[in-house]
Amino acid sequence: MTEPVPTAPARIETLLAGSMMSTDQGEIAFCSVNLIEATGSDGRMRRIIVDTGHIGRHGALRQALASRGLSPSDVDTVVLTHAHWDHVQNVSMFPAARVLVHSDELRYARTPHPLDRATPPWTAAILDRNPIIEVAEGDEVAPGVTVIEAPGHSPGTLAVAVTGADGMAVITGDAIQDGRVALEGRNALVFFDEERANASVRKLVALAEVVYPGHDRAFRIEAGRLRYLEPLAMRLTHLRPDLEGLSFDPCEERTPVIMPTARKAPPG
Numbered sequence: 001m002t003e004p005v006p007t008a009p010a011r012i013e014t015l016l017a018g019s020m021m022s023t024d025q026g027e028i029a030f031c032s033v034n035l036i037e038a039t040g041s042d043g044r045m046r047r048i049i050v051d052t053g054h055i056g057r058h059g060a061l062r063q064a065l066a067s068r069g070l071s072p073s074d075v076d077t078v079v080l081t082h083a084h085w086d087h088v089q090n091v092s093m094f095p096a097a098r099v100l101v102h103s104d105e106l107r108y109a110r111t112p113h114p115l116d117r118a119t120p121p122w123t124a125a126i127l128d129r130n131p132i133i134e135v136a137e138g139d140e141v142a143p144g145v146t147v148i149e150a151p152g153h154s155p156g157t158l159a160v161a162v163t164g165a166d167g168m169a170v171i172t173g174d175a176i177q178d179g180r181v182a183l184e185g186r187n188a189l190v191f192f193d194e195e196r197a198n199a200s201v202r203k204l205v206a207l208a209e210v211v212y213p214g215h216d217r218a219f220r221i222e223a224g225r226l227r228y229l230e231p232l233a234m235r236l237t238h239l240r241p242d243l244e245g246l247s248f249d250p251c252e253e254r255t256p257v258i259m260p261t262a263r264k265a266p267p268g
Contacts, residue, residue: 009165010038010144015049015064016057018215019234020178020188029054029086031214033061034171035068035075036162038142046142048077049097050160050171051214052090061090072097079141081173081214082154083109083127084118084191092129099127100141102149103134105156113261118191119154150175150204152197153187159204169218170208175200178216179226180254190258195265 018032036048047070053061065071072093079100080088091099101109109127112119135141135158137149144163151157153174160171175197177188182205187197204211205221210229212218218229239246258264 008039010036010142010162011164012036012162012169012171012212012218013068014212014218014230016053016060017217017230017233018178018213020215027086029215030057031087031174032171032212032216033057033064034212036142036145036160036171038145038162040142046077047075048079048141048145049075049094050079050212051081051087051173052078052093054086054089058090058093061093077141078130079135079147079158079160080105080127081159081171081175082157083123084154084174085120085123086118087173087214088123088126091126095130097130099130099132100135100139100147101127101132102147102151102156102158103136104151105154105158106132106134108155116191116259116261118259148204148207150200152193152195152200153190155192157192157197157200161207167209168207169210169212170204171212172204172208172214174214176204176211176213178213179211179219179228182211182213182219182221183224183226186256188254188256190256190262192261193263194256194258195263198265 013035015035016033019030021028033053034050038046040046075094075097078097083105109123135147139147146161148159148161150159157175162169176182181188185201190197219226
């Protein structure tokens with residue numbers, strides 16, 4: 001009788017940190033890109049990328065992999081939390097990887113609402129370059145790595161739960177964009193259904209000991225406050241603080257944006 005291969009806890013490493021930066025000239029849209037390493041029941045290392053970022057981060061992602069001694073061919077699975085342009089464009093870097101997408105998200109990406117600026121009509125053409133596997137709540141990606149449904153930001157937004165040495169971590173995509181969303185219990189940008197989006201925020205916060213959000217650094221919530229796992233590390237290039245005409249908006253107040261394509265939550 002063959003004994004099962006013991007497996008080490010799955011591990012998450014952030015390859016590219018996310019940011020909520022924006023400008024009056026358009027969105028910068030840096031989503032988080034995370035690497036999960038998990039040992040399969042056959043003893044083989046599984047490498048899973050959750051979200052890939054947009055084409056402007058192609059070089060940075062390739063460099064982040066190379067700095068860890070990896071190439072895109074070492075990644076066997078890509079999980080897309082949703083099909084928005086800033087999360088999916090670099091899926092073309094991983095032609096040998098299977099791509100996991102929620103069935104509702106894939107269906108919507110094939111016929112997106114014409115006013116949905118986050119899901120252009122060419123989205124499905126990008127996704128179809130890889131072998132696609134439709135997933136849903138509870139599906140196992142690898143030992144200790146499970147799909148969680150978190151709809152609302154988009155029709156089939158999903159998150160990835162990872163049981164590791166430090167407990168339960170959840171990679172949320174834009175079900176939770178940043179720490180403020182987690183504390184307030186309200187999604188910052190809704191394209192599909194406001195009520196369901198806010199319910200998904202609460203669901204994931206209740207589940208996670210560590211949150212890896214879509215556009216922020218990983219954090220814990222302790223006594224109602226955020227504790228980030230890593231310091232902010234970003235360098236702006238080709239700009240000087242004293243550049244004439246350059247200004248900064250601290251943007252202390254933020255009202256969630258509900259797109260015209262979304263169903264709004266009932267008042268009260």
